[in-house]
Amino acid sequence: MAYDVSASAAPPLVSVLIPAFNHERFVRRCLDSVLEDPYPAKELIIIDDGSTDRTGALIADWVATHCMDIPIEYVQRGNRGIAATLNELAARANGEFLRPGASDDYLLPGGLDAQVRYLQEHPGKGAVIGDSIVVDQDDRKLHDSGMCDLHGADKSLYCSDDGIRRAVIRQWAVGGPVALIRKSALDTVDRWSEGLRIEDWDLFLRLAARDALGFIDVGVCAYRMHDANLSRTRHLETRLGNLAESRHIALRRAGLFDEPYRTLLRAQAHYIDAKIAFLQRRPGPLLAHVAAYLSLVLAARTRPPPPTPHAGLP
Template sequence: LDSIADDPFPDKEVVIINDGSTDNTDSVIREWIGKNGDRVQITYKSQPNQGLTKTLNTLLSLASGEYLVTLASDDFLLPGGLEKRLGYLRNHPEKYAVFADCIVVDQQGNQTHDSGLFSLRHADKAKLLTDEGIKEEFISNFAVPGPVLMVKRDFYTRFGNYNEEMYMEDYDLYLKFAAQNLIGFLDEKVSAYRLHESNMSAGSSSNFIKLLEDSRKTLKLHWNDFQGYHRWLLAKEIAKFTIRIQLQRIKNYSAQRQSA
């Protein structure tokens, strides 16, 4: 929150949702609002746990700005990151969204990677510079960390809000952008992505299967959005996920037999 208030961009709004926390998050937020309410426009909503996708849609309904940026509670903005992304969208009016790069920090805030896209996730920078390359990367090597996206509100008006049935709502959204050449890449560090246990692993083996299944489901959902080479890439990735799901099920079954 401090990184948002401290960012030099002058005309901004902060919408905070406390999605069912059971610790002292509510009191921390209210204390922060008391100290910063005169610096930035703030809307705060505390609610029973609704899950990520429903909460994102609630954020959309509460926000009034023309350009929207989401930020998880453990990530933070780098100074100037808002204005850089806004500048890109104003200079590229045909785009509805832009994603950029970020640094990576650990739980103590120490930098671990200079680039979330390239040194952490191993994206292909050359491909991100063209619409066709973005399609290929998003289908075959989706590598975008969380806190780097800016979207025009008009996108949600035209194409609808987040699909609340999707577990990988970000992947679904990026494929929507890519299919219609509505997103561009800005080679700038605009935020910090914090690595911790919950985003470094898929958790239990059953959760890992769910992650694989939802990745395959998301690709299938966009089958009709891509043509030619990119549809062939979709088919290839769907087949790969199917094989990985079956192999993981075999692995889980073997582990259960050994522990019985």
């Protein structure tokens, strides 16, 4: 899909941000996809976050080959973690819009165009998410929709601000890096919270609290499932750590929301506690948290959403 320059004589610059770490098998496909997307006004910023395999060398070779094809900035440094790396990438970006990626996933052609158009048509939105396809380590397609096939999402919820708030709070169904973010939005809601492993949910809760998050039903990236990310989801201590962090985020961000969403976030904290108790095989706390969760969900249903929507970003 070619960008229609008649709709905008000077298409806005998109900064594609790639935090790379130990993805020597996949990083070339990720970088190639940035060139393959036909959107004309883009730059590529890459940080190798302390890789211990050949990721850094492969990126350097790719940059040397393609440095005349697209503006590129490449940084190699020690490991600081995903949130710190995303914040540094955003600080280095020149674009009006930021497209965070991942070095094991890749962009789908046309996704940038569709997301830019959405944000141009919705100036009150700070970010827009799309869907993903799901592929394996050999690029074989596993699913047509990361949202529906991996997470069982109801996409109809994402068609309204109320629905997006409820979806982000109760079932964050984003598979892969599928967001385009207005750079000015990060000045309003802060950037990625460093030290967190669930940094994306935290950011999008803050955006949803301002009605600043939109959705398009377009596949904008390929989310890759492979041995490394599957092993993280199966490891008990990792799962417990992620759940504990999610509970902390839910309680920390509840104050940003009006009712009934504040109560829904408190309910979600109990739901997460129930998952923790289940994994730890503690039936008493499990039943107590399930009861608290159901009670709060019922209470939230008696509190209608505010009649006047938030104005979004200035």
